[in-house]
Amino acid sequence: MGNFIKVTERSRLREGAGRAFTVDGRELALYLVEGTVYAVENLCPHQHIPVLAEGEVNGTVLTCPMHGWQYDLTTGRSVNASSRLTQFDVRCEGDAVFVSIPDEEEAPWW
Numbered sequence: 552m553g554n555f556i557k558v559t560e561r562s563r564l565r566e567g568a569g570r571a572f573t574v575d576g577r578e579l580a581l582y583l584v585e586g587t588v589y590a591v592e593n594l595c596p597h598q599h600i601p602v603l604a605e606g607e608v609n610g611t612v613l614t615c616p617m618h619g620w621q622y623d624l625t626t627g628r629s630v631n632a633s634s635r636l637t638q639f640d641v642r643c644e645g646d647a648v649f650v651s652i653p654d655e656e657e658a659p660w661w
């Protein structure tokens with residue numbers, strides 16, 4: 552099991568917009584969508600460019616700003632390709648947002 556690490560406060564996230572954070576050496580992108588916080592690695596699987604926090608969010612669909620690949624934040628799956636985002640478990644306690652960062656040996660291969 553990874554450790555839950557406090558990353559930010561929910562009140563610092565903007566509905567429908569991403570924000571990048573570096574946590575435990577990993578760059579994450581967090582999104583607040585209809586009150587739910589989602590955390591993914593800030594790397595687009597298409598060309599491994601760390602830009603997803605700058606992507607546009609419509610509903611739960613995130614669009615990469617580079618070439619327009621789209622991902623469903625609820626599943627991490629690409630809408631129009633066979634790739635998938637690396638997702639992280641999120642826990643909120645009051646305003647605090649915690650993200651589970653897996654240990655290196657637990658990290659899944661995508």
Ligand code: FES
Binds near residue numbers: 595599
């Ligand atoms: S790098 Fe994201 S769509 Fe190309």
